[in-house]
Amino acid sequence: MPLVVDTRFGRVRGRLDRGVTVFHGIPYAAPPVGPRRFEAPARAEPWPGVLDLREPGPAAPQNAPRLASLGAVAPAAQSEDCLRLDLYTPGFDGLPRPVLVFVHGGAFAEGAASDPGTRGRRLARGGDMLVVSVQYRLGALGFLDPAELARTSGTPEANLGLLDVIAALEWVREEIDAFGGDPRNVTLFGEGSGATAVACLLGAQRAAGLFGRAILASASLRVDTREQSARRTRAFLDALGLAPADARKLADLRVPALLEAQARAGGFRPTVDGALLRAAPLEAARSGALAKLPLVIGTNRDETRVLDFEDPSLAALERAALVPRLRERGLDAALADAAVSAYTMRRRDASPAELFHAIETDRCFRVPALRVAESLAAVGAPTFVYEFAFSGASRQGPTGAFHGLEQPFLFGTRRVHPLGALIEDSADAKALSRRMRDALAAFVRAGNPRSPLAGPWPAFGASERDTLVFATDTRVERAPREGERAFWDGAV
Numbered sequence: 214m215p216l217v218v219d220t221r222f223g224r225v226r227g228r229l230d231r232g233v234t235v236f237h238g239i240p241y242a243a244p245p246v247g248p249r250r251f252e253a254p255a256r257a258e259p260w261p262g263v264l265d266l267r268e269p270g271p272a273a274p275q276n277a278p279r280l281a282s283l284g285a286v287a288p289a290a291q292s293e294d295c296l297r298l299d300l301y302t303p304g305f306d307g308l309p310r311p312v313l314v315f316v317h318g319g320a321f322a323e324g325a326a327s328d329p330g331t332r333g334r335r336l337a338r339g340g341d342m343l344v345v346s347v348q349y350r351l352g353a354l355g356f357l358d359p360a361e362l363a364r365t366s367g368t369p370e371a372n373l374g375l376l377d378v379i380a381a382l383e384w385v386r387e388e389i390d391a392f393g394g395d396p397r398n399v400t401l402f403g404e405g406s407g408a409t410a411v412a413c414l415l416g417a418q419r420a421a422g423l424f425g426r427a428i429l430a431s432a433s434l435r436v437d438t439r440e441q442s443a444r445r446t447r448a449f450l451d452a453l454g455l456a457p458a459d460a461r462k463l464a465d466l467r468v469p470a471l472l473e474a475q476a477r478a479g480g481f482r483p484t485v486d487g488a489l490l491r492a493a494p495l496e497a498a499r500s501g502a503l504a505k506l507p508l509v510i511g512t513n514r515d516e517t518r519v520l521d522f523e524d525p526s527l528a529a530l531e532r533a534a535l536v537p538r539l540r541e542r543g544l545d546a547a548l549a550d551a552a553v554s555a556y557t558m559r560r561r562d563a564s565p566a567e568l569f570h571a572i573e574t575d576r577c578f579r580v581p582a583l584r585v586a587e588s589l590a591a592v593g594a595p596t597f598v599y600e601f602a603f604s605g606a607s608r609q610g611p612t613g614a615f616h617g618l619e620q621p622f623l624f625g626t627r628r629v630h631p632l633g634a635l636i637e638d639s640a641d642a643k644a645l646s647r648r649m650r651d652a653l654a655a656f657v658r659a660g661n662p663r664s665p666l667a668g669p670w671p672a673f674g675a676s677e678r679d680t681l682v683f684a685t686d687t688r689v690e691r692a693p694r695e696g697e698r699a700f701w702d703g704a705v
Contacts, residue, residue: 242381247464306393311657312396315333315403356482375489382420385423397425401428409494495581508595509653511600516577538569602684
């Protein structure tokens with residue numbers, strides 16, 4: 214098994230890790246530094262000799278993680294020279310293997326290809342496939358809106374982080390065969406904001422033909438309008454003490470100053486710019502503009518319970534405060550009142566906190582995912598829906614199946630993932646992880662997630678609405694919690 218591989222840009226050296234050859238930090242585009250900051254990714258430049266990629270490379274610049282209380286830490290090494298990918302290959306025997314390209318989550322502000330909890334060694338070895346984990350520019354460096362910036366020449370592009378992912382997919386198309394992968398069999402997989410990025414690319418003409426299947430795990434599908442992104446950009450410039458006419462100075466500022474201003478201005482995310490992204494993913498789904506590719510899409514049963522770790526007061530939410538808290542999250546008063554009434558009728562013993570999370574999980578995650586599934590199933594694209602329903606446990610009691618908890622199961626990284634401490638090292642947990650990885654590998658290989666370990670997984674249809682529930686007793690349910698889903702018809 215070769216540890217040195219020739220690419221079109223130069224030679225790279227990896228390392229062997231229990232039957233899988235790992236290459237950390239392969240450059241897929243030129244470093245976006247100096248005058249290239251806030252510019253679209255440029256083609257990587259050749260390098261002399263052999264590039265040693267045996268240790269993790271630098272992550273994209275980012276602030277401290279939101280879930281530090283759960284053990285999440287910011288990557289120690291960070292650099293604007295972050296347009297790199299990690300690659301895991303199980304063999305160079307001349308048999309082209311399917312390729313899984315992973316886009317990490319983190320609210321478009323956190324994460325790295327080398328995060329221990331999403332490393333692809335087990336997936337690559339167990340599924341006999343290549344796993345590629347992509348880094349892309351985050352925060353303001355990746356999603357600042359150029360429409361607010363006065364430039365002396367040219368018009369810079371928006372959604373740089375999405376353009377980075379496209380550049381990585383183009384690299385895969387050109388280079389993956391040298392590592393034993395099949396460029397004609399590529400599945401794009403995203404989790405959290407990474408899944409929202411994948412949904413954006415499903416509707417982007419510039420990404421057409423770069424992948425043949427998609428997996429969306431826990432996508433909120435929320436992107437900004439031009440008006441929203443303009444407000445964020447103005448707040449960012451204000452935090453730096455700059456006017457739009459001073460935009461050229463952004464290229465000279467130090468990264469810590471940019472990150473501090475980003476923290477003060479709020480989060481950044483993709484923008485409907487009319488060029489790369491012509492419509493938000495949900496609008497593209499409704500209009501039939503998403504690529505008609507085989508799709509696995511799903512959410513966690515209790516997505517928004519992750520907020521309990523950021524705001525412990527949610528657990529003690531009182532009934533009188535429920536509607537105001539929902540309004541703070543963006544619901545208008547009438548819809549918030551109606552949602553509380555509808556969910557209370559179906560969950561008569563639920564606490565205010567449980568109602569809050571049931572409503573917000575459906576509104577922000579489950580129902581949008583089902584809208585995408587409905588649209589693709591309606592045009593004949595093989596579509597498979599899941600729900601992850603395995604609860605974690607903390608010192609305060611059960612955590613529910615909150616946002617991100619499926620990661621250590623999918624990647625087989627429960628022992629090293631920051632959330633692994635919330636998962637009992639039980640036979641049930643180990644078996645569930647194997648079932649999930651087996652189903653994922655089956656889909657990557659052939660476009661159908663039915664597998665020996667996971668069992669039957671019927672395709673989703675607008676009438677049957679079959680959903681595979683990943684839990685201790687993994688099972689197929691027809692239209693789970695249909696009354697609650699139907700409440701959002703016309704609203705989401």
